[in-house]
Amino acid sequence: MGRTSDARERIVRTAARLFLTRSYTSVGVGEICAEADVRKGSFYHYFATKADVAIAVIDLHAAGLELRLREADAADPAQALRGVALAVGRIQVGFEERFGQVVGCPFGNLAAELSTADTVVREHLAAVFANWRERIAAVCRRASAQGLLRQGTDPDRLAAAVLAHAQGLILLAKVDAAPAVDIAEGIDDLIAAHLAEGVTA
Amino acid sequence: MGRTSDARERIVRTAARLFLTRSYTSVGVGEICAEADVRKGSFYHYFATKADVAIAVIDLHAAGLELRLREADAADPAQALRGVALAVGRIQVGFEERFGQVVGCPFGNLAAELSTADTVVREHLAAVFANWRERIAAVCRRASAQGLLRQGTDPDRLAAAVLAHAQGLILLAKVDAAPAVDIAEGIDDLIAAHLAEGVTA
Numbered sequence: 155m156g157r158t159s160d161a162r163e164r165i166v167r168t169a170a171r172l173f174l175t176r177s178y179t180s181v182g183v184g185e186i187c188a189e190a191d192v193r194k195g196s197f198y199h200y201f202a203t204k205a206d207v208a209i210a211v212i213d214l215h216a217a218g219l220e221l222r223l224r225e226a227d228a229a230d231p232a233q234a235l236r237g238v239a240l241a242v243g244r245i246q247v248g249f250e251e252r253f254g255q256v257v258g259c260p261f262g263n264l265a266a267e268l269s270t271a272d273t274v275v276r277e278h279l280a281a282v283f284a285n286w287r288e289r290i291a292a293v294c295r296r297a298s299a300q301g302l303l304r305q306g307t308d309p310d311r312l313a314a315a316v317l318a319h320a321q322g323l324i325l326l327a328k329v330d331a332a333p334a335v336d337i338a339e340g341i342d343d344l345i346a347a348h349l350a351e352g353v354t355a
Numbered sequence: 356m357g358r359t360s361d362a363r364e365r366i367v368r369t370a371a372r373l374f375l376t377r378s379y380t381s382v383g384v385g386e387i388c389a390e391a392d393v394r395k396g397s398f399y400h401y402f403a404t405k406a407d408v409a410i411a412v413i414d415l416h417a418a419g420l421e422l423r424l425r426e427a428d429a430a431d432p433a434q435a436l437r438g439v440a441l442a443v444g445r446i447q448v449g450f451e452e453r454f455g456q457v458v459g460c461p462f463g464n465l466a467a468e469l470s471t472a473d474t475v476v477r478e479h480l481a482a483v484f485a486n487w488r489e490r491i492a493a494v495c496r497r498a499s500a501q502g503l504l505r506q507g508t509d510p511d512r513l514a515a516a517v518l519a520h521a522q523g524l525i526l527l528a529k530v531d532a533a534p535a536v537d538i539a540e541g542i543d544d545l546i547a548a549h550l551a552e553g554v555t556a
Binding site: 318321 | 376377378380381456458459463464466467468469470471472477480481484485505508512515516518519520521522523524526527529530531532541544545548549
């Protein structure tokens with residue numbers, strides 16, 4: 155592929171790295187273009203605004219998450235729940251290895267920074283989170299149907315709790331400079347508290 | 356008090372509002388001064404940098420949190436745990452009433468945006484979170500000593516989980532534009548899953 159044809163991808167991957175390791179607002183279009191080795195004219199051929207790049211960055215990370223969730227899926231619902239924790243943990247360990255520190259969740263970071271400032275980005279992130287929550291809920295419902303959940307645990311509420319817990323653990327690992335490997339364990343703890351007695355993944 | 360003597364407080368309160376409803380990076384010193392009705396010279400008399408204002412803003416919110424935690428404290432540890440959920444929920448409902456939307460946790464927002472960019476702010480936030488976690492841990496240890504926690508639940512791990520859960524719930528309420536009132540209920544759910552059978556707050 156020639157340089158022109160992969161310019162869009164270079165822009166998105168560069169913006170993804172800069173947003174994740176710094177923040178959205180602190181990174182300008184000029185810097186993205188310079189680091190991606192793309193002219194501004196080319197940038198504006200693909201994206202009307204920096205917010206449009208944010209949407210593409212979110213979609214890039216969402217595809218990566220989908221891949222990890224599929225890898226960690228399992229026929230047994232208790233194992234599949236453990237797979238959710240593993241998938242999230244692996245992504246964070248991967249970021250830590252690449253950047254030398256816990257940089258946070260790409261969705262959570264943008265959500266914290268932009269939810270009050272950009273409705274389109276906020277709604278796009280909300281849809282990604284809703285899809286992620288629904289993926290977890292499907293596993294929780296399977297676990298519930300097989301009697302694996304603690305009495306009184308609603309599978310949809312548990313899915314929402316797992317997602318929130320993952321987000322909180324990732325954010326606190328970022329601010330505490332804590333190891334990424336503990337994130338999966340923290341999610342596991344939450345799930346374990348909602349499994350019926352004697353059930354393990 | 357004259358205008359000069361309360362300039363510092365006006366700067367901090369204005370910056371707190373602007374950071375919370377927008378973000379740290381998108382707000383400039385000039386805008387803080389204009390909205391606080393303070394000259395730039397006066398600003399730099401009190402603060403060397405915008406990051407110094409962020410530290411003062413964090414301390415302002417930490418004092419507010421401390422007040423709410425004290426209000427919601429109780430002699431009975433199960434009630435005191437419910438008090439933690441209530442305190443966090445009340446702060447978020449207060450922000451929602453004031454700003455017309457869930458704006459997130461002032462600590463969590465700054466943590467997401469600045470942890471990779473500013474070590475001093477990150478460490479200051481980490482200390483606030485550590486103090487908050489220790490406050491919850493003290494209650495969890497009291498609950499554990501009275502046999503109120505589920506078998507296998509470590510009080511310090513539970514405190515870390517409660518804090519992470521609160522952060523995740525607040526962040527997701529912000530991106531989902533969900534009502535702030537559900538935040539306390541979500542924290543309660545996590546605590547309930549770790550109480551011994553038959554124990555309620």
